[in-house]
Amino acid sequence: MKKTRITSIRSSLAWLVAACLFPATLTAALLLAYDYQRQRAELVRDTVAHARALMHAVDREFAGAEMSLRSLSTSPSLQSRDFAAFQAQATALLHRHYANNIVLIDASGQQRINTARPYGQALPKATNMAQLERVLQNGRTDISDLFIGPVLKRPLINVAVPVYSGNAVSHSLVAVVLPEHLQKILSDYRFPSDRIATIFDASGVIVARTHEIHQFIGQPLGSDLTQRLTEVDEASLEAVSREGIPVLSVFTRSPTSRWGVAIGIPIASLTGELRHSLWLLGGLATLLLASSLGLAWVMGGRIVQSVRALRSAALSLGDGRVAAVPALEIREVDEVGQAINRASLMLTDASKALTDSEARMRGIVESATDAIVILDDSWNIVLFNFAAVTMFGCPLEEAIGTPFIRFIPERLRGDFSAQLLAPRELDLQDREAPAIEVATAMRLDGDEFAVEISFPQVLAGSSQVHTLILRDITARLRIHEALERSNLDLQQFAYVASHDLKTPLRSIGGFVQLLEKNYADKLDERAIALIRRTAAAANRLEQLTDDLLSYARVSSGSRAFTPVDCSEVFEDVLQLLDAPISASGASVTARPLPTVTGDRTQLVQLLLNLVANGIKYCDGPPVVHVSAELHEREWVFSVKDNGIGMEPKHHERVFEIFKRLHTQQEYTGTGIGLAICRRVVISHGGRIWIESAPGKGSTFRFTIPASAGESSSS
Structure with missing residues (x-):
């Protein structure tokens, strides 16, 4: 049999130190790399934002030139061909804008005026005929690429707008912008000294640059950046600048002028801090590993000496002799030694402690x-x-x-x-x-x-x-039975009271109808009015009696709850309200409603009252919608209408019995319907409230607990 290798404390501590330092060092390196990537991504995002802002500034300058030219193109002097007066106007405009000079070019390409030359001096033909053709054909503003002007004999940019004669374009009015103006916009942004920012035209030619502009103006961008510009209008890539510096280049391009801005960040600036951090981390990790291993070796020796001192004491305890362990250097090992010293004494006290524990437990049980x-x-x-x-x-x-x-x-x-x-399983983890x-x-x-x-x-x-733990519940059962008898007595009283009240009311109503029918021709208008008011009062009292009976049923009902399909409840409500829906032209709709556990009759009564209120309290064609949503462990029902609404101060008052907000002449009713609704909801373990404002309709919401296994919709 192969002997199992036993590791010493010292070697175990050494391996533990190495195992602890390695993941910490690796994690630190990974965090540095992650931080570098995060900072690089943030830098790219910030640089893109700067590039966009700079591009917007360039577009803003071009747009300002366009607006000035369009204002000048409608000059009466231009329409009357008074070019001398028109040149004076253009020269005055230059004092308020940044353009170097303004040129008027006819359809043949001949310059008619050029504020860079006195009026009447011979002017050459335009050299940027492609731009002139675009303006004449399209009738739209055009921004040229960088080119050499025929008069100034230097690089410049033209912003050209069409000049109309009737419905046709007869001339091109051009504002000449020098690259120095764009160079000033670039300088005003005050980029860090190592950033290489460039403004380039639609063909990718350098117009302004933070570094060596005199050397690179008019030259194309680097090949990598030029190739990428043919694929997307905004991105970042690693490339080589015109000076041969590796950079992370971020560029964006205007969707209107097709000019663009590129900002290069030297790769050395990005990675220099990371390389420094990695070298520092490596040195610290090496130093920490060496010092930790040395400390672990020394501490391991102290632990070995202390543990070996316990060996003889443990053997003495096993033989039943009193153990005597001296004080040791390691606190935990010393605690074990002292525990061994006390172990023999504790054995003699164990039986006494057990007896005391049993006595305490018996006292608890007996009390x-x-x-x-x-x-x-x-x-x-x-x-x-x-x-x-x-x-x-x-x-x-x-x-x-x-x-x-x-x-x-x-x-x-x-x-x-x-x-x-x-059988009852014993589960010590079950705290129920x-x-x-x-x-x-x-x-x-x-x-x-x-x-x-x-x-x-x-x-x-x-x-x-x-x-067995037993509790006498005789008194509780007696109280429960008394409560059930009280509920039955209350329900029986409600039925008897309803019957005894409704019988004479019907007799009164019948007598009043006979009186009106048989003696209407013998009574004056006042008597007829009194008869009709009496009949209306009897009808209202009968309705009040019915509502009180319904209220009593909800209060004393004790029927067992069963699964109820609320979509079927909604269909019952539509049938019961068929007459008022047809009379008012109401639209009553509902989403698919869930199945809940409750009393079907009470739920019909609840929904009937809420939908009927939405139809009644409305000045125009009523629109009522019923829906339900599951929130955590309860269904939240909503009945929304487009009625007259109510002020927030009445939101609680309307649920109180006999509390009405309107007179009988305005809206008929007894003031019991919403009180019944609240009784029904409370009996189902829910709550009800209203969300409403005057003139904005009302939404009644109520909740019913959702039982496990109920369907989400019918």
């Missing part, structure tokens, strides 16, 4: 208000606390050792035995309360009563103890 009974494997009683003695009326000495089944009525013992034998069941128990004198029994499982060594 408990619930009956606690512990059974052995044969279901015989081994512990019967004082509360159990009082509950069952059985002395302690008579209960101990007897089967607990004696306290269950004989007819129920079979079912109770099955409950006791039901043990299952509680209701059963019928019997006192020693034969009196039966209801109890709640919980079956917590307790470990005793390696086995489980069968524990």
Whole structure:
């Protein structure tokens, strides 16, 4: 058999130091690289922003020249061919703008005026005939590339606008912009000294530059940048500047003038700080590794000496002798040595501590208000606390050792035995309360009563103890039964009161109708009006009685909740409101509604009241929409209308019984409908509120808890 290699403390500490330093060093290097990439990306984004801003400034200069030229092109002197007066106007315009000179060129290419020369002096033909052709054909502003002017004999840029004679372009009016003006715009941005910023024309020719402009003006951009410009209008790439410097170049191009700006950042500036940080990190890591290994070797020796001092003490403890460990240098090892010294003394005190613990536990059990009974494997009683003695009326000495089944009525013992034998897994990680069941128990004198029994499982060594915790719920059941009887009495009273009120009301209504029908010709208008007011009051009182009955049903109803498809509830509401919907021309719609657990009749009543309110309280054709959304563990229903709305101060008041915001002459009603809605929602465990403002309609929202397994929509 191959012998397992045993590693010493010193070598383990050395490997631990190396293992700890390596990932830390690697992580630091990765963080440096990540930080470099992040800073590079941020620098590119900032540089793109600067390039865009600079390009906007160039476009702004061209646009200013265009606006000045277009204003000048409508001069009456130009229309009357008074070129002398027109040159004077153009010269005056130059004092307010940055253009070097203004030129008027006819369709043949002949310069008619040029503010760089006195009027009347012979002028040459234009050399940039391609720009003239574009202006004459397209009738649009044109910005030229850099070229040599025929008069100034130096590089310049033309901004040309068309001059119309009737509907045709007869001349081209040109503002001459010198590269020095764009060079000034570039200088005003004050780029860092190592940045190489360039303004180039539509053909990629350098017009202005922060470095060596006199050497490179009029020359094309580098080949890499020129190739990239043919593919995209904005990007970044690594290239070589005209001076031969490797740079990270960021460029952007104007979508209108097609001119562009490029900004180069030397690669050396980007990577210099990273290289310095990496060298510093390597040196620090090497120094830290060497010093840590040396310290680990020294500390390992101290630990070895202290641990070896414990060996003889441990052998003495194993032989039952008193251990004597001297003070050691390592605190943790010294603590182990002192613990060994105390171990023999603690063994003698263990039995006494166990006895005290059992006494405390018994005191807790005996002082408990619930009956606690512990059974052995044969279901015989081994512990019967004082509360159990009082509950069952059985002395302690008579209960101990007897089967607990004696306290269950004989007819129920079979079912109770099955409950006791039901398997219950013991999960020490489960912090939920043990299952509680209701059963019928019997006192020693034969009196039966209801109890709640919980079956917590307790470990005793390696086995489980069968524990019963019992609580007498006789008083609670009596209160519950009294509450149910009270609800039934209230419901019966509501029905009787409704019937007794509605019968004479119907008689009054019938008598009033007969009086109007048979004696209308014998009564004056005032009497007829009183009869009709009496009939209206009787009808309103009958409606109030019906609403009170509905309110009582919601208050005292105790029907079991069942799954209810709210889309079917909505269809029932549409049928019940068919007459008012048709009479008002209302539009009542709904999204697919969910299935919830509740009372179908009450939910129909809830939705009926809310939709009916949306139809009633509206000055124009009503529009009502019903929807529902699932939020966490509840459905939020919305009934939205386009009615008259209400002020926020009334949002709570409208849910109170008999609280109305309008007179009977304005809108009929009893003031009970929304109170019923709130009762229904509360009985379903939800809440209801309103979102409304005067003239902006109302949205009633209410919630119903969502049970596990309910469908999201019908």
